[in-house]
Amino acid sequence: ILDYLIENINPKTQLLMALYGDWNDALDGLGFTNKKGKKFGTGTTVMGSLQLYQNCKDMMELLYFLELQETHKDELALYQDAKDKLYSGLVGNAVLGSGNATRIAHGFGDEAKYSVGGPKDPDGVSRYGLTSHAYWIISGIHQDAKMKEDRDLLPSILSAYEQLDDKYGLRTFHPAFDRGTEHWFGRIPRLPVGT
Numbered sequence: 001i002l003d004y005l006i007e008n009i010n011p012k013t014q015l016l017m018a019l020y021g022d023w024n025d026a027l028d029g030l031g032f033t034n035k036k037g038k039k040f041g042t043g044t045t046v047m048g049s050l051q052l053y054q055n056c057k058d059m060m061e062l063l064y065f066l067e068l069q070e071t072h073k074d075e076l077a078l079y080q081d082a083k084d085k086l087y088s089g090l091v092g093n094a095v096l097g098s099g100n101a102t103r104i105a106h107g108f109g110d111e112a113k114y115s116v117g118g119p120k121d122p123d124g125v126s127r128y129g130l131t132s133h134a135y136w137i138i139s140g141i142h143q144d145a146k147m148k149e150d151r152d153l154l155p156s157i158l159s160a161y162e163q164l165d166d167k168y169g170l171r172t173f174h175p176a177f178d179r180g181t182e183h184w185f186g187r188i189p190r191l192p193v194g195t
Helices: 002-007 046-065 073-094 130-138 141-148 154-164
Strands: none
Touching: 002 046, 002 073, 046 073, 046 130, 073 141, 130 141, 130 154
């Protein structure tokens, strides 16, 4: 599974390609392309990239814990290289906006022509996404970026969560996606608001 995912890191953005979609699979538009003969485009998933970043760290830690680092040097090198690429792509491409408008994008469309979950989505909406902000912390990249780049996104993450908070729990996205925007976002605009 890791080999497959690592093979699908976009060399341009250093982020994992969305292909079929991430677990927000009704937001499957990130994998779309208009290119003939291509099933998927080069659109990327930030949340999936953050999960893969964590997976690479976990696998390296596991190999060392099991004292298998000598017999699995190639895997360790592969996971380290992938983790480094993902770090570069996440810190360099996934953080959009500045100041109070800073947020972590959910992903990017084909050829990075547009972002979703940022200060200006292709439908002109400033939108917040839940999962990328959560996985920025869960994956450990928050601490890594804080140490390496002296970049603390916690205030931006908390601000995003204030926007996502609802009396019924946290929204997956806010504002919702309007019908008629399927060409950018996929099936998610067809779902009832609040689903």
